[in-house]
Amino acid sequence: xxxxxxxxxxxxxxxxxxxxxxxxxxxxxxxxxxxxxxxxxxxxxxxxxxxxxxxxxxxxxxxxxxxxxxxxxxxxxxxxxxxxxxxxxxxxxxxxxxxxxxxxxxxxxxxxxxxxxxxxxxxxxxxxxxxxxxxxxxxxxxxxxxxxxxxxxxxxxxxxxxxxxxxxxxxxxxxxxxxxxxxxxxxxxxxxxxxxxxxxxxxxxxxxxxxxxxxxxxxxxxxxxxxxxxxxxxxxxxxxxxxxxxxxxxxxxxxxxxxxxxxxxxxxxxxxxxxxxx
Amino acid sequence: xxxxxxxxxxxxxxxxxxxxxxxxxxxxxxxxxxxxxxxxxxxxxxxxxxxxxxxxxxxxxxxxxxxxxxxxxxxxxxxxxxxxxxxxxxxxxxxxxxxxxxxxxxxxxxxxxxxxxxxxxxxxxxxxxxxxxxxxxxxxxxxxxxxxxxxxxxxx
Numbered sequence: 001x002x003x004x005x006x007x008x009x010x011x012x013x014x015x016x017x018x019x020x021x022x023x024x025x026x027x028x029x030x031x032x033x034x035x036x037x038x039x040x041x042x043x044x045x046x047x048x049x050x051x052x053x054x055x056x057x058x059x060x061x062x063x064x065x066x067x068x069x070x071x072x073x074x075x076x077x078x079x080x081x082x083x084x085x086x087x088x089x090x091x092x093x094x095x096x097x098x099x100x101x102x103x104x105x106x107x108x109x110x111x112x113x114x115x116x117x118x119x120x121x122x123x124x125x126x127x128x129x130x131x132x133x134x135x136x137x138x139x140x141x142x143x144x145x146x147x148x149x150x151x152x153x154x155x156x157x158x159x160x161x162x163x164x165x166x167x168x169x170x171x172x173x174x175x176x177x178x179x180x181x182x183x184x185x186x187x188x189x190x191x192x193x194x195x196x197x198x199x200x201x202x203x204x205x206x207x208x209x210x211x212x213x214x215x216x217x218x219x220x221x222x223x224x225x226x227x228x229x230x231x232x233x234x235x236x237x238x239x240x241x242x243x244x245x246x247x248x249x250x251x252x253x254x255x256x257x258x259x260x261x262x263x264x265x266x267x268x269x270x271x272x273x274x275x276x277x278x
Numbered sequence: 279x280x281x282x283x284x285x286x287x288x289x290x291x292x293x294x295x296x297x298x299x300x301x302x303x304x305x306x307x308x309x310x311x312x313x314x315x316x317x318x319x320x321x322x323x324x325x326x327x328x329x330x331x332x333x334x335x336x337x338x339x340x341x342x343x344x345x346x347x348x349x350x351x352x353x354x355x356x357x358x359x360x361x362x363x364x365x366x367x368x369x370x371x372x373x374x375x376x377x378x379x380x381x382x383x384x385x386x387x388x389x390x391x392x393x394x395x396x397x398x399x400x401x402x403x404x405x406x407x408x409x410x411x412x413x414x415x416x417x418x419x420x421x422x423x424x425x426x427x428x429x430x431x432x433x434x
Contacts, residue, residue, distance in 0.1 A: 003326060005315045005318065006315070007311055007315065011372065013368065013372045014369045014372050015368055017365060019293075019349070019350075019365065022353065022357075022366075023349075023352075023353050026353070026356035026357060026359075026360065029359075029360065030356060168359055170355075174348075175355045175356060175359075177281055178282060185282070
């Protein structure tokens, strides 16, 4: 027996397919699977939300304090005034289920509608808004979300998405991060349409309460000034709220279409002693 | 949006640098394998040829640790969803095995043959998803030196 040294002509221990080809096939496969499952389950969520009445919702979330997650609550006369305002706005548009306002100390200019009938108002909003009409529009916008059941939709869809991503790609992998980010981008258009719908309801409520829609764009003009100051105009396309300028134009167009008048606005300080309480 | 950009950058960097390093490594493996072609290396337990001519034997080993790049790890995670051969890791293990054997041979360039070659593989990260995975391959065997070899007998 003679030992004959030689090297193999081919390396049969490795595949010779291009890895990028495999990568593209797999990534399209997994994204496609998640997108299709999410579209189907998202429709189920939308249907299920229609069967959850505000009373059921209040019962479901009675023991959950979601607003507490955003910061300390400001218990003040301002909060009581906001509560009175939201109650009157609800009556104006026949939204009769109980809603609770939570005034939270925060530097963010924002307001949120949470499941269980809670509306969170961040204190910076009251400091920045020039008129009571502007504040009324923001509250009416949140009321619009409740009326359209958007808070339940977004929570339901969020849960479905988290479950799908965890099922397919595990809890904390690079693939799950990539899927979560890309699916959030994919949801942008859906969220924007829900925001526009809430703006529409808000405009109706504002007109019903004051008899005109003056101050409807106050918040967006304030945000626009803030943004011009900071100079960050990147990634606008991906905001869940339609681009600010577009949104202002849309509100103007809608009020024109509905034949709403634009009247005088009243300064916010006449109603709330903001600087003292916050 | 920023998250996706970060992942795309990491995957691209992993792909380009990983592929560059891999090609370079394969080139070096091929050249060194050619250079050591005349050193017979087998997994047999008994030496080839006349055992009366053996001057001494020696335990020799070579080991290597190779890390997986971000692209390969991402690709392997995707493959885990659907199942099938994880091609991304095949070259990693192939390189590690061949490099370990080469290091073993380089540790005894004057040996006449190496017998009883064994290979052991272990994962450094032990499946911890938070850490980049890396693989260790250890090759060990018995180097045989013939009497007419120029090699010095080891001092025991």
